[in-house]
Amino acid sequence: MPSEIIRLSGHIIDSLILPKVLDEIMDLDGTFEIQDIRIGKRKADPSSARLRVEADSAQRLDHILKRLARLGASPVHVTDVRLVRAPKEGVFPAAFTSTTNLPTEIRFRGRWRMVRGIEMDCGIVVHPATGAAVCTPMARVRKGAWVVCGADGIKVTPLERTRAPEVFQFMGSAVSSEKPKAQLIQRLAEEMRAFRRARRKILVVAGPAVVHTGSAPYLERLIKAGFVQVLFAGNGLATHDIESALYGTSLGVQLDCGVAVKDGHDHHMRALNTIRALGGIRQAVRRGVLKRGIMHACVARRVPYVLSGSIRDDGPLPDVITDTLRAQDAMRRHLDGVGLALMIASTLHAIATGNLLPATVKTVCVDINPAVVTKLSDRGTFQGIGIVSDTESFLRELTRALHL
Amino acid sequence: MHYTIAYEINPWMSLKRQANRARALAQWTRLHQLLTRQLGARVRLLPPAPGVPDLVFTANAGLVSGRTLIRSNFRHPERQREEPLIERYFRRQGFRVVRLSSRCDFEGEGDALWVGRTLLFGFRFRSDAPVHEELARVLGARVLPVELADRRFYHLDTCFCPLDGEAALWFPGAFDRYGRRVIERLIAAPISVSEQDAARFVCNAIPLPDPSGGRALVVHSGLSASLRRRLARRGFRVYPLDLSEFLKAGGSAKCLVLTMGP
Numbered sequence: 001m002p003s004e005i006i007r008l009s010g011h012i013i014d015s016l017i018l019p020k021v022l023d024e025i026m027d028l029d030g031t032f033e034i035q036d037i038r039i040g041k042r043k044a045d046p047s048s049a050r051l052r053v054e055a056d057s058a059q060r061l062d063h064i065l066k067r068l069a070r071l072g073a074s075p076v077h078v079t080d081v082r083l084v085r086a087p088k089e090g091v092f093p094a095a096f097t098s099t100t101n102l103p104t105e106i107r108f109r110g111r112w113r114m115v116r117g118i119e120m121d122c123g124i125v126v127h128p129a130t131g132a133a134v135c136t137p138m139a140r141v142r143k144g145a146w147v148v149c150g151a152d153g154i155k156v157t158p159l160e161r162t163r164a165p166e167v168f169q170f171m172g173s174a175v176s177s178e179k180p181k182a183q184l185i186q187r188l189a190e191e192m193r194a195f196r197r198a199r200r201k202i203l204v205v206a207g208p209a210v211v212h213t214g215s216a217p218y219l220e221r222l223i224k225a226g227f228v229q230v231l232f233a234g235n236g237l238a239t240h241d242i243e244s245a246l247y248g249t250s251l252g253v254q255l256d257c258g259v260a261v262k263d264g265h266d267h268h269m270r271a272l273n274t275i276r277a278l279g280g281i282r283q284a285v286r287r288g289v290l291k292r293g294i295m296h297a298c299v300a301r302r303v304p305y306v307l308s309g310s311i312r313d314d315g316p317l318p319d320v321i322t323d324t325l326r327a328q329d330a331m332r333r334h335l336d337g338v339g340l341a342l343m344i345a346s347t348l349h350a351i352a353t354g355n356l357l358p359a360t361v362k363t364v365c366v367d368i369n370p371a372v373v374t375k376l377s378d379r380g381t382f383q384g385i386g387i388v389s390d391t392e393s394f395l396r397e398l399t400r401a402l403h404l
Numbered sequence: 405m406h407y408t409i410a411y412e413i414n415p416w417m418s419l420k421r422q423a424n425r426a427r428a429l430a431q432w433t434r435l436h437q438l439l440t441r442q443l444g445a446r447v448r449l450l451p452p453a454p455g456v457p458d459l460v461f462t463a464n465a466g467l468v469s470g471r472t473l474i475r476s477n478f479r480h481p482e483r484q485r486e487e488p489l490i491e492r493y494f495r496r497q498g499f500r501v502v503r504l505s506s507r508c509d510f511e512g513e514g515d516a517l518w519v520g521r522t523l524l525f526g527f528r529f530r531s532d533a534p535v536h537e538e539l540a541r542v543l544g545a546r547v548l549p550v551e552l553a554d555r556r557f558y559h560l561d562t563c564f565c566p567l568d569g570e571a572a573l574w575f576p577g578a579f580d581r582y583g584r585r586v587i588e589r590l591i592a593a594p595i596s597v598s599e600q601d602a603a604r605f606v607c608n609a610i611p612l613p614d615p616s617g618g619r620a621l622v623v624h625s626g627l628s629a630s631l632r633r634r635l636a637r638r639g640f641r642v643y644p645l646d647l648s649e650f651l652k653a654g655g656s657a658k659c660l661v662l663t664m665g666p
Contacts (some may be wrong), residue, residue, distance in 0.1 A: 010537040014589075015548040016582040017533075043522075044546050046537065072533030072549065 002058045002112070002232065003008035003157060004065055005035070005076040009048035013039060021071055027390055030055040030064045081106045083126055083146040090139050095149040096123045099135055100156055101359040101380060106133050107153035116330070118358045120380050124148040139325050147260035159359055159383065181389055182397065188364060188399035192227055192340065201229035203361075205353045206294075207346030208236035209391050211250045216241055216294050218395035219344075221404045223297040227303050230334045231298055232353055233315040233346070238281065238307050243271040244316075245293035272315035300401040306330045308349065331356055340364070340373040343384075345391040347372050354381030366394050405429045408457045409653055414558050416654030420422045427579045428649035432460070435622070435645055435660060441610050442643070443620055448664065450493055456486045460650075461659040463561060466512040468664050469543055472500045479530050500503065502542055505519040508532040510539075514559035514664055516547075519566045519590055523547045526560025542552045548590065550583035557602065561658045565607045568619065571595060571638060573609060575602035601631050605647075605656035614641050624648075 012018040025032045036050040053068070055061035065075060084093035101120040101387070105112045108131050115124050115133045125136040125145045141147065148154065195202055210219055222228050240250045248254060252264025261267070275284050284290040285299040298305045308327035309320040321327040331353065341357060343350035343365045350365055355375050357363065363384035365373045373386030387394065407428050409417055417484040439445045450462055456585050458464075465486070466475040473494045478484045491501050504510050508531075515531040516539065517524050523543060527533040528551050536549040550560075554577060557563035563578030576584050577599060587594060597606055614620035618639055625644035635642055662666035 010540055011546050011548055014546065015536075015550065015586055017549060020551075020582045044540075044544060046540055070528065070533060071551070072527075072536065074534065 001054050001056055002061045003052055003054040003155070004061060005050060005052050005155065006065070006068060006073045007048065007076050008071075008073045010046050010072065011040075011115050012049065013047050014043075017071060018047075021051070021068055021073055024067055024071065025051075025053055025064055028055075028064045028067065029060060079152045080108055080110065081126070081148045082150045083122075084149045086125075086141045086143055086145045086147050089143045090141060091143075091262065092138060092141055092147050097148045097154060098122070099124060101383075102159065103157045103358070103360060104132060104135075105155045105157070106132065106148060107155070107361065108389075112155065117335075119356050137328070140329075142369045143158075177329065181387065181394075184387055185397045186401050189398060191362075192402065195340050196226060198339075199328055201337045202227055203230045203232065203334070203338045203341040203353070204228045205232045205341065205343040205346050205349050206237050206311065207233070207344065207349065208240050209345035210294075210395070211237060211240040211244055211255075212253075213345075213390065213392040214250075214255050215392040215395040216244060218392075218399045218404075219294050219375045220292070220297045221399050222395075222402070223294065223301055223303055225404050226301075227402065228303055230338065231294075231303060232331055232334075232349055233307055234303065235307060235309055235313040235320045235348055238305075238317055238319065239268050239272055239315065241294045242275060242281070242290060243268045243282075245290055245296060246271050246274065269314060272317060275317050276315065282319075305336055306334060308352070310348065328352070328356065335361075342366070343376070344395070347375070350376055351379050351381075354379060354384065357381065366391065405432070405460070406452050406454050406457055407432075407460045407653075409480045409652075410457045411480075413466065413482060414654040415556050416652065418652075421652055423649045423652050431645070431647050432660065435647065435657065436623060438561055438643060438645060439610070439612075439661070442615070443622070444615055445612060447661075448497070448499075448564060450490070452473065453489055456483075456489065458483055459486050459489065461514075461653070461655045462662040463659045464511045464514040464559075465662050466501075467516050467539075468499070468513075468662065470665075471498065472502055472542075474502045474504065474510070474512070474539065474542060476514075477504055477506060477508065477510050479509040479511065482632050495660050501558070504535060504538050508535045508538075510535045511559060514659065517560055517564065517566055519572065520569050521545060521591065523568075524564065524587070524590065525549045526564070527551045528552045529555060529558035546641065548586055550586050551580055553580045553583070557660075558605075558654070559610055562654070563602060563607050565609050565611065565658065567595075567611045567621070567638075567640065573597055573607045575607055576650075578602070579647045585637060593638075595631075595634060597631055605651060606631060608656035608658040610657050610661055611640075616641070622657050624651065 024124055031054045035050045039047045055064055104115040104118050113131055113133050115135050117135045119135055122135045122137045123149055125131050125135050128146055208365055210216055244250050246392045247267045249261050249264050249267050250265050253260050278284045282299050283293050285296055290296050305319040309316050309322035321330055338361055341361055341363045365376050365384050366387045366389055367373055368390050370388045376384050409422050440447050462615050464476055466473045494501050511530040515526040523545055525536050527549055533549055536547045537618055540547040557578035563575040565573040572591045573595050575597050605624050606627045609621050609623040612620045618641055621640045622643045624647045632642055
C-alpha cells in the first residue's frame, strides 16, 4: 500500500494538532503508525512526532497528504535518491546503499517506485530511461550502471502486523523446542491449503536428512498432492533419494528395516554413476530407470527444482549447478510468486534461500537442532519461524494434517 | 490617506461598495484621538503610501516582540507590496526585522495574539500552519496553532480578542472543535459573542487600560446592548466608535493598530 512518512513539530499536543492530524487521517480512510514521538518537558518546549501514513491508493494518499500539509505536517522525504555509476563490472560505488529484505521504494524524479526483486545485502540499480529500480547482487552489477547511494529518498516499509490470527502470529518468532507441535503443524497445514487455493507458490528447501530419516515418502506425497511448487536442494538430497529409489537404501542403510546392507556403502556412488551415464535425472525418469522418490515426483509433476553444488559433493549429478553464482541466479528465477518457504533439515541451503527471499515471504524452518533455526534469523531472515522437530515426525504429522 | 477598496481579497470586500474616503479619514482620526487623548496611549504612525490601500490595517504588518519585528509574508500579491514599506519603517525605528521562511504566509498580529505568555496563532485563510514552529523558535514561547473554520473570519483577530489574562471575546463558530477546545482550555472566562455581533466585528476590538483605573475596550459602535452589558459586568468600559467605512474592507478597530509594546 502506498505510504509516506510525515513529520510534525511545535506545540502539537496542547494545540491538539496531533490528535487532529490523526483524526483527519482516519476520516479520510487512511491509516497511520506513530514511529516516533517526543513530548516537550516544559510548557515552552516543542514536541515532535513522526508518522507513517498509509492509504489504499496513491490518489487517496495524495489527498490525505495535501490536507495534512495544511495542518503543518510535512513529508520527511522530499529529495530524490542519489545515483552514482558503478566503477567496474561487479563493483558498486563506495557509498552504495545495501538493501534489506523488506519492501523498499525509492524516490526518483519526484515519484516513488517499488524496488523489484528485493533481497537482502544487494544494491539498487536504477534505469534512468524507464525509472525502473531493480535489486541487484554485487556480482551482477554492470560497469556504468546507476546505483543508489546514501539514505535520501529511500523508504523501507516494515512488515504489517497481521490482523487475523494465523499460524505466523500464533507461533511468534522465538525458537523453542517447548512448543505444542501438533497445534503448530495443524495451523501450518491450514495455511498451506490456503496458499494452494490462492494458487500461490510454496517453496520447499530440503536437506538429505529427509531421506536418511525415511521421511522421503511424505515429501513425495506433498509434491504429488500439489503442495510444493518449487524444490531447492543440494546434490546430497537428490543422490540419496535416487539411491533409495534404486537400491532401497540411504547411505547403505536399508530404509524399511534400518539395517546396514552388505557392500551398501557404495550404493550412492553407483546411483550417481547411473544417473551420470543417462545424462541427468529427467532422462532417468524418461527411460524408466527412476520410478519413485522425491526427484521422480518432481519430474512427473513438473515441479521445477534447483540443485546447487558444494565443495564436498560426490559426483555430482549432472543436474547440480556447481557455479554458486549461477546457482543463486537459478534460485532467484523461481522466487517470483513464492508466498511460503518451508525449510526442512537443511542448514546451508536454508540460509542461502533465506538470503534471497523478501521478508514478505513467510518462512518456516524445521530442524532438530534449534541452533539452525536461530542461525537463520540471525542472518537476517527475521520473518522465519522455527519448529524444532525431528524431520520424520514433522513430515508425518504434516501429511496427516493434510489428509494425505 | 490612501485607503480605498481597490481589490477583493476577503468576503467583505466588494468593488461595488466603495469606501467614502472623507468619512473614512474622519473615522480614523476619531480613533486616533480617542487612543491618544482620551485613553493616553502612545501611538506611532506608519506613513501612508499610494498604491497600498490596506497599509492602514497595521495589525497585519507583523508581530512585535521587544525590539524585534517578525515581518509578515502576505498571502495576496496586492498586499505583498506593503512588505518593503513596513520593513523600511521598522528598521528606521531601530527594530530588528526577522523574515520568516518565504514558503509560508504569515499576517502578523492579524493571526497571532498573546494570551499571557502563550501566543495563539490562527491559520488557514491568511497564515500557514507550519509558521507556528518558526514563531515558537524565534519567540522562545509556547505557540498554539488553531485552524480558522469560517471564511468570513479570515484572521484570528476578527473572531478572537484576548482582554486580559482570564477573559477574551470570541466567536466560537469561527473555529473547529479542536480550536474551540484549545481556547476553552486557555481562557478561564471566555465571553462568546453572537453571530450578529461577530459579523459587526466586535471581536476586532482594542483592549487598553482605562485612565479611570479599570479596563477599556475600543470597539465598533454596532455592538448589541446585551454584549455591552456583559462587558460592563466584567468591568470593561466600552468606547464605541463608528468604523463603518473600514468594515467594508473586512476590518475594524484592532486591524487599524499594531501593538508595539506593553
